[in-house]
Amino acid sequence: xxDTPLANCERDFLLKAIEEKKRLDGRQTYDYRKIKITFGxxxxxxxxxxxxxxxxxxxxxxxxxPKENRPNEGIMFFNIELSPMASPAFEQGRQSELSVxxxxxxxRCLRNSKCIDTESLCVVSGEKVWQIRVDxxxxxxxxxxxxxxxxxxxxxxxxxxxxDVAIQGDExxxxxxxxxxxxxxxxxxxxxxxxxxxxxxxxxxxxDPCEREERVMDGLLMIAMNKHRxxxxxxxxxxxMLLKDQVMRCSKIASVKVSEITELIGKALxxxxxxxxxxxxxxxxxxxxxxxxxxxxxxxxxxxxxDVTERANDIVQKAEAPPQTVPSPxxxxxxxxxxxxxxxxxxxxxxxxxxxxxxxxNGNRGEEQExxxxxxxxxxxxxxxxxxxxxxxxxxxxxxxxxxxxxxxKAPVNTGSRSSSHQKGAAKSKKK
Amino acid sequence: xxxxSCFFRTxxxxxxxxxxxxxxxxxxxxxxxxSGSPAVPMFxxxxxxxxxxxxxxxxxxxxxxxxxxxxxxxxxxxVVCGPGLRRSGDRLVVCKSGVLRHKQPNVxxxxxxxxxxxxxxxxTVIGIVTTKSGDVxxxxxxxxxxxxxxxxxxEGATKRNRPNVQVGDLVFAQFSIANKDMEPxxxxxxxxxRANGLGxxxxxxLLFRVSLGLVRRLLAPHSEVRSDLEQLFPCELxxxxxxxxxxxxSSVQQTLIIxxxxxxxxxxxxxxxxxLFRRVKQGVL
Numbered sequence: 036x037x038d039t040p041l042a043n044c045e046r047d048f049l050l051k052a053i054e055e056k057k058r059l060d061g062r063q064t065y066d067y068r069k070i071k072i073t074f075g076x077x078x079x080x081x082x083x084x085x086x087x088x089x090x091x092x093x094x095x096x097x098x099x100x101p102k103e104n105r106p107n108e109g110i111m112f113f114n115i116e117l118s119p120m121a122s123p124a125f126e127q128g129r130q131s132e133l134s135v136x137x138x139x140x141x142x143r144c145l146r147n148s149k150c151i152d153t154e155s156l157c158v159v160s161g162e163k164v165w166q167i168r169v170d171x172x173x174x175x176x177x178x179x180x181x182x183x184x185x186x187x188x189x190x191x192x193x194x195x196x197x198x199d200v201a202i203q204g205d206e207x208x209x210x211x212x213x214x215x216x217x218x219x220x221x222x223x224x225x226x227x228x229x230x231x232x233x234x235x236x237x238x239x240x241x242x243d244p245c246e247r248e249e250r251v252m253d254g255l256l257m258i259a260m261n262k263h264r265x266x267x268x269x270x271x272x273x274x275x276m277l278l279k280d281q282v283m284r285c286s287k288i289a290s291v292k293v294s295e296i297t298e299l300i301g302k303a304l305x306x307x308x309x310x311x312x313x314x315x316x317x318x319x320x321x322x323x324x325x326x327x328x329x330x331x332x333x334x335x336x337x338x339x340x341x342d343v344t345e346r347a348n349d350i351v352q353k354a355e356a357p358p359q360t361v362p363s364p365x366x367x368x369x370x371x372x373x374x375x376x377x378x379x380x381x382x383x384x385x386x387x388x389x390x391x392x393x394x395x396x397n398g399n400r401g402e403e404q405e406x407x408x409x410x411x412x413x414x415x416x417x418x419x420x421x422x423x424x425x426x427x428x429x430x431x432x433x434x435x436x437x438x439x440x441x442x443x444x445k446a447p448v449n450t451g452s453r454s455s456s457h458q459k460g461a462a463k464s465k466k467k
Numbered sequence: 468x469x470x471x472s473c474f475f476r477t478x479x480x481x482x483x484x485x486x487x488x489x490x491x492x493x494x495x496x497x498x499x500x501x502s503g504s505p506a507v508p509m510f511x512x513x514x515x516x517x518x519x520x521x522x523x524x525x526x527x528x529x530x531x532x533x534x535x536x537x538x539x540x541x542x543x544x545x546v547v548c549g550p551g552l553r554r555s556g557d558r559l560v561v562c563k564s565g566v567l568r569h570k571q572p573n574v575x576x577x578x579x580x581x582x583x584x585x586x587x588x589x590x591t592v593i594g595i596v597t598t599k600s601g602d603v604x605x606x607x608x609x610x611x612x613x614x615x616x617x618x619x620x621x622e623g624a625t626k627r628n629r630p631n632v633q634v635g636d637l638v639f640a641q642f643s644i645a646n647k648d649m650e651p652x653x654x655x656x657x658x659x660x661r662a663n664g665l666g667x668x669x670x671x672x673l674l675f676r677v678s679l680g681l682v683r684r685l686l687a688p689h690s691e692v693r694s695d696l697e698q699l700f701p702c703e704l705x706x707x708x709x710x711x712x713x714x715x716x717s718s719v720q721q722t723l724i725i726x727x728x729x730x731x732x733x734x735x736x737x738x739x740x741x742x743l744f745r746r747v748k749q750g751v752l
Contacts (some may be wrong), residue, residue: 040607042595043635044669044713051671052719061727 038124041250049251053239059247060086065288067243070296072190072303078217079195083187086245087177089121092187093170094195098209101157101164109156110166111146113138115173115184122176137181140270141171144185144226144259148267151192152221158200163207165197167220178246181257185228190300193222194307226267227296228259229289237275242288256282258289262297509559510544510573517569521551521577527559549576580680584609584709586645591665593674593707594653596636604632606640606653609676609709613650616640620654622662630667637669637713639705668705672715675726679710681733692732695744696725 049059056064068086075081079094101108115138117125125131145151156165169191171184196217199210232244232252244252254273260266266286271277509527548554551563552575565579586592586608594606594614603615616638621630632638640653655665685692685706696702702716702725712729716722728747732740 039609040595040597040635042637042669042674043633044637044672045674046635047671048673048719048722052723055719057719057723059723059726061723 038122041247045247046251049247050234053234053241053248058241059245062243064240065242067292067295068245070186070299072186072300074194074303074307079191081187081191081194082174083183083190085177085179085183085186085243087175088179088183089173089175090180090183090187091172091174092184092191093172094191095168095170096195096197097166097168098158098163098207099166100162101160106161107157107164108153109164111151111153112166112168113141113145113171113188114169115141115171117173117176120175121173125173125176136272137184140181140228140257140259140268141169141184141188143268143270144228145169145188145192148224148226148259148261150189150222150224150226150261150267152223155221156197158207159202167192167195167197176246178249179230179243181228182230182243185226185259186296186300189222189225189227190303192220193225193300193304195220224261224263224265225297225300226259226261227293228257228268229285229292231256231258231285231288233273233275233277233281237277237281240281240285242292256285258286260286260289260293262294264290264293510546513546513559513567513575514569516567517575519567520565521561521567522564523562525561528557545573547574549574551577551579578680578683580678582676582678582710584679586610586614586642586651586709588642588645590645590708591639591641592653592709593705593711593713594638594640594709596632596634596638599632599634604638606638608651608653608707609711610651614640614642614653615650616653616655620656621666622656622660632667636667637674638667639665639707641665669713670715672703672705672713673722673726674711674713675730676710677712677730678733679708681729682706682708682710682712685712691737692729692740695741696728699725699728699744699748 052058058064060068062068068088069084071084073082073084075093081092083090083092099110102110115134117131117134117137119125119127125133151167156167158164169188171188173180173184196212196219198212198217199215201208201210230243232241232248233239233254233256234241234252236253241248241252244255249255252273254271254275254277256271256277257269258266259268269282269286512527546559548559549568551561551565553560553562561577563577563579563581565577567575568578569575584592592608594608594616596604596616597607597613598605602619603617605613606616607613618624618629618632619626620640620643621632624630638653638655640655641657642651643654644650644652655662655667657663657665681692684690685704686708696704700716700721702714702721704725705713707713712726714722714725714729716725724747728743731743735743
């Protein structure tokens with residue numbers, strides 16, 4: 036089936052909006068959409084939500100004969116599936132141009148960067164090595180599939196455990212997970228892809244383009260980087276000429292984004308580990324068979340307001356500083372981590388949330404703080420309760436890590452020191 | 468405070484949804500009760516269920532008496548079924564999930580919240596012109612196949628005087644043929660040959676999608692959503708029955724606000740919506 040065509044008026048409007056530094060979903064130019072990382076019941080299964088883009092990665096392993104020229108190295112295999120479920124434009128069973136492009140980019144990002152120790156996957160040199168296969172399935176397409184796929188793939192690899200093996204003479208024994216604990220892969224670093232789209236021949240730059248933005252963009256630059264600020268792959272497509280400055284700027288932005296995302300992945304993995312240790316219900320699959328209808332649920336779309344910054348600043352100056360009561364992430368129940376709620380904004384780039392400012396306009400800051408305080412108390416209670424009794428974790432959002440690009444509680448501080456946080460981000464990147 | 472309001476919203480929707488499932492059960496028991504009791508006229512059973520949530524597979528039976536009285540004059544009972552209800556033999560089967568609605572004197576239909584559009588004759592939709600081939604345009608309206616739109620079906624168009632329509636333009640058109648076995652056909656004129664609001668449009672506005680339920684709510688006479696929106700700021704709004712909305716306002720910012728508001732209205736209850744609109748109004752003015 037053909038994709039819905041893009042009307043001329045949509046194209047014109049999008050370009051006009053981008054010129055005015057506005058985006059359809061109220062984001063700023065350098066903002067990512069909300070990233071959510073969920074794990075399946077099995078090891079090596081990971082779901083990543085990037086706004087409405089949704090991707091699943093599943094890692095599996097198999098004992099095979101190694102390649103002749105590399106007798107003591109394991110084999111990595113990457114496969115991207117674009118199912119028609121993600122978008123009606125994707126066809127089943129045929130390798131489209133897009134899927135080949137994504138596949139190659141993922142391979143370059145993860146295999147060629149040597150982020151996984153393939154030599155540790157060798158069982159018997161020249162005879163038996165592990166083949167690690169990463170299947171990435173696109174579940175919903177709303178732009179920026181590459182970033183979602185790269186996050187899902189590397190998280191799934193980090194989450195994956197392969198069975199333990201023992202060698203006695205010529206005999207290789209593979210132990211089931213009951214007999215011996217499975218072994219995680221040894222991963223040196225985590226390359227993460229960050230996409231930049233260019234408009235008007237490179238005049239305008241957006242991070243994390245959504246589907247409609249991808250349709251009107253002139254060029255795309257994908258930078259895969261790890262948190263040590265090493266570029267693992269860089270690819271420009273769409274045929275636009277980029278200046279050296281632009282690429283440097285993109286790589287700086289990418290380094291900030293990558294460190295954020297790496298931190299998020301780390302947190303998600305840690306939460307999952309804790310939940311598994313606690314032995315409660317864990318994983319995405321476990322949260323499904325609940326008799327709940329979720330059809331009426333919808334992510335709230337932020338509404339952008341204009342001319343609120345001045346008024347918000349005014350209010351910020353009058354109001355007292357919000358209480359610094361949240362030094363660390365609040366963990367409501369074991370296995371739940373919420374990044375971006377009640378935390379200091381660490382995105383380091385300018386972001387402000389209009390809805391907050393809008394609420395401040397109402398002048399009910401006091402109420403808000405009270406509400407926040409009581410909510411935190413509740414969280415603390417839950418936390419302590421969760422510490423004592425382990426089984427009550429029947430929350431649906433188990434080991435779901437939500438990353439909000441904007442900080443909810445610290446918005447006034449944020450808006451006030453927007454420029455300074457920007458500088459901070461730049462300074463941080465320079466320091467590194 | 469996005470996260471919190473989001474949190475509360477989901478909690479509320481969960482609350483309202485979870486009360487659906489007991490309702491579903493009560494639907495079932497009542498169903499057995501209805502089919503068990505003899506000779507219940509269909510009209511009154513339908514009338515009883517107006518406003519309830521029905522699910523595909525629910526049935527209404529029309530049990531007739533075995534004996535027909537000769538002396539009394541029996542008036543045949545007539546019921547008009549709208550979308551979501553289907554006749555199957557002597558039964559009436561629900562084929563969409565939604566709320567049963569009734570209009571005097573005897574019209575019943577299911578009000579559902581779907582997003583897939585199925586064309587119906589006489590409905591006005593927003594389409595995107597995809598190809599110009601010979602004397603017809605192909606128009607994508609979000610259905611299973613594309614509709615054809617003759618270039619003569621515009622106001623004042625003749626063989627010589629062709630309308631100026633480009634590929635990618637938006638048209639507001641009405642279905643003249645909408646038949647499940649045939650290619651649907653659109654026209655941009657009414658029966659007297661006047662445009663009457665139909666035709667090519669769409670400079671400088673934004674097109675977006677909402678559910679068909681919201682579209683019907685917007686188009687209903689004395690629509691609350693519309694009157695709430697009217698109080699915010701002046702805008703032009705084109706509503707297609709296929710779930711596409713087009714909006715244009717004085718600035719890009721305002722257009723985006725309206726688009727985001729309408730998209731979030733889809734899943735909101737009336738008080739939530741009023742609260743949101745109130746906040747937006749205070750924020751802007």
